Every structure is written in structure tokens, then in C-alpha cells.
Amino acid sequence: MASRLTPEREGELYAATLDLLREVGYEALTMDAVAARTRSSKATLYRQWGSKPELVARALRYNKPVRIEDVDTGSLRGDFRSMVAREDDCEMERNSALMRGLMHAVHENPDLFQALRELLIEPEVTGLNQMLQRAVERGEVSAGNPALAFVPHMLVGAFVARQLLEEQPADQAFLSRYLDSVVLPALGAQPSDNP
């Protein structure tokens, strides 16, 4: 799909989509409202994104200020810390409320689930696996470590259980403790030779 929007304009449309999502929720969000808010036409929105779930999933992905696949600090611990520091606590709390609402909407909208998986979750998991692969190549993690396959599960647990069990959003201090206490030890991670 050839983009007919400038990157700036694309960013404006994504920001407006997330604002509306926060204001009215997924069910009540309409392409009409996004078009009105951004003074664009519905035809443009559909030409660019095809559907509401795709627009929402791409807006969420765009909203990540740093892409996980661009993180490469030279050590696994550094990469994890950069990943966690992508959003400050305030941003993280805003986004975690948004994600809870969307997880709810997913229950009623399989097409939203599909879009979130393809456009948001799978790229993040792929980026995470590249990060882990580099740690293996540097000798920080043994290639056969069975925990390598479960890093996304460990991380999802941190976010979901923090909210479910402690009724708090996972903030940076919590995630840093979790990475050092759970994820790195499960991976048997050794400090990198190239600091």
C-alpha cells in the first residue's frame, strides 16, 4: 500500500485516533469521528488503513517512541532496560489503561484481536527475539537455554499480574526489579564481554 500521507500527517492521525480511543473507547470509536477530528476524509482513512482495527493497531504501534528492534545497547540487561525505559511511568499508566480497555474490546471483536496480534504483538515478539538472539551470539545466554522461548510470557506476566494482584500498573521500578530477579536469572544471563 503506497502511503499518500506525509509521516507528520500520519502521526497526527494516529495521535487523534488514540485520543478518541481514550475518550470514547473502542466500540464507540468511528472512522467518521477520526475523519472529523483530523479534518480528513473517511475515504482517505479507509484507503490508508482498510479498517478500524488496523488503524487502531497501527496507531498503538506508532505510539511506541522507540521500536524494540532499534534497541541495541551491547548487553542484554542494557537492552531490557532500554525497552522498559521506552515509556515513562506516566505514559505507561496511560497506555496500560488503554490496553486494558482494548483487551476488553477484543472479547467482542475478533478482527481487533487479529489486527493487534499482527500489527502490534507479533512485531514486538519478533524484536524481542532478535534482542535475545544477539545475547546468544555475544555468549551472554546459552543457545540451548529453554527459557529463551518464554521471555514474552514472563513479560506479559509482569504487566498483567501487577495489575491483577497488586492493582497497580507496572512501572519502571517494578519492571527493573522483575527483569533482574526473574527474567535474567531464568535466562542464566552472563554479563557481556563487550560492555
Add this chain to the structure above:
Amino acid sequence: MASRLTPEREGELYAATLDLLREVGYEALTMDAVAARTRSSKATLYRQWGSKPELVARALRYNKPVRIEDVDTGSLRGDFRSMVAREDDCEMERNSALMRGLMHAVHENPDLFQALRELLIEPEVTGLNQMLQRAVERGEVSAGNPALAFVPHMLVGAFVARQLLEEQPADQAFLSRYLDSVVLPALGAQPSDNP
């Protein structure tokens, strides 16, 4: 609250509650329907449980065939395996569909969230912590291991992310791999001296 029901009768009422939950979902479940299905009076239900969220939370807890606090095999790995083996895969899939529906209902019903926390989640977390405490006393896990505080988070991650990322319920084979690959290594668990 003095129980006026025999344990058998209590079990029948819990089973009928879960059947109705599976059939109609939390929102549509009424105390009237539970009373009609079990040929009891609504007054009895309210006297015994006080409210719909409490009845539902207690029914879910009763439904666990083995209580986590009764599991004590003499080793942490054995305890975890017994915990996972409490439900067979078929039961686990049935219950995981039920729990997904309830997590959805929680969004709209804070009183349900409160009841699930107090009557289901907190007793499970307490039982899990007792299990971990025994492992510390046996010398299997070091008392200062920081992963001890995060075992519920690791386990929640296994259930939620298996569904979210792989669209499969967490079955016994998956959970056993996860325990051996993630949870026990993060805890630095050593085999017990008393096998």
C-alpha cells in the same frame, strides 16, 4: 456465618452456579436462576453468600479439586507439579474459557473483582507462598532470592500469554515446561535433601 447447608448441598449449588455461568455468562446469571436450577430459595442463597459476586467466587474456589495449601510433596518441583496436575487438560480448557469470560465481566463489575480477589486469588497466592516458604525451610531456595516475590506473576504470565500469543490454553505439558524452564531456574531451586 454458620452454614445451614450440608457440604453435599453446598457442592450442588456451586456446580449449578458454574453450569449457569458457562451457559449464560456473568451478566445474565441471576440468583433467581440459581435458586430455580437448584430448587432452593433465593433467601437461602442470600443468607449463605450475601451476593452474586461472592457466590460466584466461592463456586470457583470450591471447583478446585485440590487446594493449593493441601499440596505438600516434600519438594518444590513436586509441589508445582501437583499444583499443575490439579485439573486435567480438558478441565483446564473449560475453566480457562470461564475465567476469560469473568475477566471480561470484571471490567464492568468492580464488586466481582473484589470478590475474586478476596475469595479466589488471595487464598491461592497465600497457598503458593506457603509452598515456597517450605522450599526455603528445606534449603531448596535461598531465603533472600528476589524471585520469591514474583512467582504469582510468572505463573499468571504462563496462562495469559499462552492464550494471547499462541491462542492456546495453557495445558499440563506447557505448564510443566514453563515451570522447569522459567520458574525453578529463576528461583535457583536446588533438589530437596528429603526426596
